[in-house]
Structures are given as structure tokens and as C-alpha cells.
Amino acid sequence: MTPADLSRTVLHAVHRAVAENALRAPVPARVRVERTRPGGSGDYACAVALQLAGDAGLPALEVARILRERVAAEPGIGRVEITGPGFLSFTLDAPGDSDRAVLDAVREQGSAYGHGGALRDEVLRFHHAREVRAAVTADAVRRLVVSQGARVRISCEEAGEMGAAGEAEWGLLGVTVDAYGTPPVTSPADPSAPLIPVRPVPAGATARELLERLGPDAARWGLLRPASHDRAPLGDELLVQGEGNPLFLVRYAYARTRVLTRGAAALGFTPATDAAPYESSARPLLDLLADHPRALLAAARHRAPDRVARQLEAVAHAFFDFHDSCPPLPSGDEKPSAAHRSRLALAEAAGTVLAGGLSLLGISAPAHL
Template structure:
């Protein structure tokens, strides 16, 4: 029995009590059950009686007694006790606990998936690095976290579109093109240009496509260089993301907002909403109406649009494309964007508390990392992948809250010790796979369908502990999706791994020499393989591999 199934049982018991006239109260849609701190108090506990006592019009302990009287007869429940002012402690039948191993293996890759966010249509924007250079350390955290969050949201039933906003408009692209052209022509780098060997590599790439650029008039050559260098750099960015296991459904061009007249359309839409003001020859959006610290200029007095106008047009584009919920993952230097983006949503007629969500990631650093010679002033993601590996990077970046600064210890991530969290979890999976192979070598198998599995035999304390953590996995996934915190999954996997190692040391799966194979051996193989499945499913949600051998 999973925690979700036990929760449903408590809800059913409450409904039965209401139908029988024993209680008069609205039955909640969810009831939280948790592991008690003291295992002597039972397998699970709930405070539902204390939460509903006021609505029921009776003391919490009296309500708990009504619930317990019915709950103790529920299938899979071995006993119910009431403690203190109304805590309900529940002990499950060993067979009901052990049956979870079969449930997990039957669900296979879908175990942990849930429908808590069914019906939610979400646009998830992350990374969105300028296409003027390679992805670097600053982009790495959101690449890992954004992709993990997308996987977790989808596992919880949401319809998610991963989107990358390409900042391919404005002066930065002109500076980028001038830098590449300077390399092509053998000239000094222009003031404010982009340093690094990658510019030289782009110049070689562009020249290979258009060998006449070096002799061409600079004014004529510049737009050609801009187009070709931009395409080459964007292709390199996309390739790096794929190597990191990150995919996007949409690459949205900022320039397209200008080319398609969407900035003017955004101004008209916001004017119709009543939040546009013309003053001093410029067009302003009154974002102070919705908590921004100052109104924002959309169109300057000279007729040129601002970056803010593009932000507004981009938000409205997402809205028009049918995304009710829009999640932005922004870097540590973007705190000032929060109020203005929320104000755009409000000016557009949306609810900033429901239709837009902005997550700010803190900076990361890597001890011992050197600046990239190729990039000139940064550590490239490609170099990090080569140095530390995709799995170590992704797991490490996913296991910490986004809003906490992170200092990566490369020596730890490269170590094959239990102090290395990704190794610890991956090793638990590999160990379970090795244990299954060893069991097969000794003739231990799951048995024929319906035979060889006796859930009640999984009664050792280590087995009950391991099963409890395996049972919590679906609620951890749902909680990670709701809270936008993939690190909850990583931390839970480490708990599962610890419980598995303790179980492995205490409970033999293969009989000793001369002993016969029993259903205990076969049933423990089910538990072993169920653990491997949960570890595999959790690692997949983080975009991390689950090796069978290490």
C-alpha cells in the first residue's frame, strides 16, 4: 500500500462516516499521511482529526476515535492507535506493505508519474543565452535545472513546452558581427567587441562559406557576416545542449517580433487594456499600477522600441499561443525583471499570481576551474562536460535549490566514493542490478506469474523502511512539480539508496550453500528490482543515467 492509497482509504472512511450520520463536515480531497518520527508508533500517521475537528464541531480526539473505529477494519490495515490530542497512528499489514514491490514492477517506468498537474498548459523558458558566444558556466545551472523541472512537470501530468528565447536583435548582434568581420579582415578587435578564440573559429567558418567577404566593402559584408556567424553560433549552442541532454521544443527569435510587427501589435493590445500613456513624445506602460517601481517606456521619443517592448511582445506571444501558465527561469542578475514581468502580465489582463512565475537562480562556481582559452573570459559548458561529465554535472546542479549559491568541488564529483552523491545513487542502482544477476546465477527468479511472491514475507525492519521510502516516491515527484524543486527528487533518491544499502547488508536474497531457494529469496528479488526501478525512474527525471555496472 502506497501513502497515496492509504490517504485514499482515510478519505473513504471519512465519507462513510459522513454518509452514516456519524460526522457532519465537508470531506477533504486530500489527506496527508507521514512517517512518524518514532517507528514504534506505527508505519504512518495523520493529523486529519485535528485539522477537521473545528468543522466537525467536536474535540479532535473524539473525531479521531470515529475515524479509527472505521479505519481499523480497512483492507491492509493491521492496527490504529490514537495519541495525544488526536494523532492517528496506523500500522499496516505486512502483506499490504510488501505488495508495493509488485506494484512498482508492474508500473515499471511509469511508477512515480501522477496526474497532480493534469490540465496545466505550461511554457517553460530557460537558458535563453545570447547567440554571441558559447554556453558557459553561468548557463549550466539553468540548463540542468530547467530540463529536470520540465521532466518533473510532465511526469505530474502537465503539458509542457520547453522554449529558448534567442536574443538575436539589437546592438549586441551588431557588435558580434563586427567582431567576426574584424577577424576575417585581420583588423583590431572593435571597442566593446567579443574576445576569445571562438570568434576566430567563427570567422573561419564564415569564410569557408563566403570566401569573398575579406575583399568586400565592410558595409556590404557586415549583414552577411552577421547572418552566417549567428547561424553557426546558434548551431553550436544547440549541439552543446544536446550533448548535455537538454532539448527544446521551440527556439523563439526575438528578431521575429520586430520583423512581424508584434511590437506595434503589443502596444495596441496594451492600449486597449487601458494601461498605455503617451507623454514626452514616448509611449509608456503604466506598470506602477501593478507594483513596479516606475513606469516603463515601450517606444522612445525617436520612435525606437525598447528592450521592454520586446519583453511585452514576447509575453503576449506566449499568451496568444495558448500558454495559460508561463514560467521564466532567470539568472542571478535578473531580480529587477520580476516586478516588470509581473506588471506586463497584469497589464495584459492576466493574474500575475497564476499566469506567470519567475524563478531566479543563484550563481555557481567551480573550484580549480580555469578560464577557457577558446572563450577568453569564461568556462565553457563543453569544457565542463569533458572535465566532469554530464551525469555528475546534472545531478549536482539538480540536487540543490536554485536560489542557493553553489560551489562545485570537481575532485569530489570525479571521485568514486560514497561522499559523491551522484556516485552513491548510481552505485546503489548498479548494485541492485548486480544483485539481480547474481540471484539469477544462483537460480533465484521472480517465479511464475502469481507464484513465488509473498508480500507478507517482507517483514524485516530494513524491508519495511525501504518499502516506506519507495512508497513515498510518487508524492515526492508530485511535490517537486508543485514546488518547482527538482532537488527534492535527488535528495529522496539518496534516502532510498541509503535504505537499500542497509537492506542489502541485513537481508540475504541468495540462499547460503546447501540451502534451498524459498519464496523469501524470490520475494526479496522483487524488492531488489523494485528499488532499482525507483532509482532508475528518479535519475531519469533528473536527466542522469542509471548504469547497470560501475
């Protein structure tokens, strides 16, 4: 990573913090980074937090903390420290170290890769109407914010469809509700936890109709993939077994990663993150995996499960591009090589991310399709 790359990385973090409402300040045209002076910490230093503190109305140390959270996991960044009144100090990875660190983190954390504690101080109360899309959206939002450490309670305005057989049907869609009726706007037990309405465009169908026609996985994807302010297309295209169906693409990509693991085991080799450097065609997939924790945090902060769906689609597309240009399994009489071991590690990491993301949407990831 060059100083220019690092400057763009920090500037991107500022843009993201402003977009996520974590920081309210004008975004500078550029961010200056300098070589650390003798006796200082890290390879490079930056004073952007001090520059933004006045407009943001926050202490420079708090601005630095907000930016560090968004820079620390960037490829090429080994460590980010806050020094003095709010300087950011960066230690860069050696080439290839950041890729190995990402893949090792995916392997170690499994389907919880990308989960974190950024929202651990938040107590959230969501409330939705007696309508299936609102219920499924609230459930997915719950999963997202809990994955980032928040505590959550969900209420529905009335039992309605939740009663009798309807309750079982909503349960088949993975929905749970903590209470019925409309609670007070502010909780007496916690005045800092206001009631947050969940109001997507209604589905125009009942849970029973969707379950009978689509099944639970396709129904949830159809309800969650569009942004909540858009109508949810819930036609038979959700059941098409082809790459034009994003749900099939994502699940097929996951299933393909499992095939690769089984194939490698049959050939007697295992994945290794440090076996060989990655080809340039692997870069889009590596970058998406590195960005996955930030994507989940942004989706949780914006209460937007559709962002997770789009992230998974991007990972699936990048996986197939990588798979086609850099096959993880040898062909013909070719012997397994270090490159195959590295490629297999990347493929397995992609599968882990796809399965974990589908789980947050309440959708299964079958190993066979």
C-alpha cells in the same frame, strides 16, 4: 494500523497539503477518526474535510479530494472514499497487503512508478536565461511536471551559447528549448498560463567546460542536486568512485540491484512479493518506496529537481542498510528460501525507483560500475 496511526496519517496529509499550497487553512492539533457506524462505508471515518472547509474557502468535498490524494497511497491504507458532504472513509489493508501492493505497483509500472495525472489540467510556460544551470534546471522541471500530466513549453531569452557548437553541447546535456526570445508574460492563446521564470544561481561555467571536465551525468547531478537558490558545487568530487559521492552512491545502488537479479537467475530463483513477510530492517526502504509518488508530485509542484535527488539518496542509503542486514542472495551452501525471494523483490523495486528517478533528472543508470 491503529486508530492512532490513522489519525497521525491523516494529520500528516493535512500538513503536506498546506506545505504544498494545495490547502490554505490552519493545521489542527489532532485529527479524530472513528469506527464507521453500522451500514457505513469502510473501517473508519473522519470529518476533517468539513472542519477545514470554512478556513480553506473551499467546499468540503474539494478539501476531501485534496486529502484523499495524499492519504490513499499510505502504507496500511487499502481504500479511501468520500461520502456524504465530505467525510473521508478508510478501509485498512490486512498486515503486509500494503507492502505487496507497493512492490506490485513498482513492478507493473516500471520506471513510470510515481508518475500521475495530478497536474493534467495545467499548461506551463517556463523561461530561462542564456546560462547552463538555468537551462538544465528548466529541462529537469519539464521532465518532472510532464510526469504528473502537465503540458509544458520552454523558452530561452536568446540563443547565445545555444548557437553553433554550443547548441550541440547543450544537447549533450539533454537540454531542449522550444523557442528563443522573451515571450509575453501572458499567452494570448491561454491567458491562464503565465510565464514562469527559472532562475537558479548561475553555474559559473559553460556547458563545454562542464562536459569536458565532468561529462553529462555528473554535470547534470552537480547542477541539479543543490536547491536552485544555492551555489552548485561542480568540483572533481562529482567523479569520485566512493560512497561519499551521492551520485556514485545512487548509481552504485542501482547497479547492485542488477547484480542481485543476475545472481538470483544463476541460482535459479525469481522474486516474489508474497513469498514471506519482511523483516523490520526492511521497513525504512519499504516506506521510502511507498512515499516515492508523493515525493515526485511535491518536486513537480515546487519545481524542485533537488528534491528528487535527495529522495534517491535516501532510497540508496536505505537499500544498502537493508542489503547488509537481509541479504537477498543466499550465502555458502544455503538454499534460496521464501525470504530470499521477498528480499529480491524489494531490491528490484528499489532499483526500478532509482533508475526512474535518475531518468527524470536526465541521468543514466548504468547496470555496471
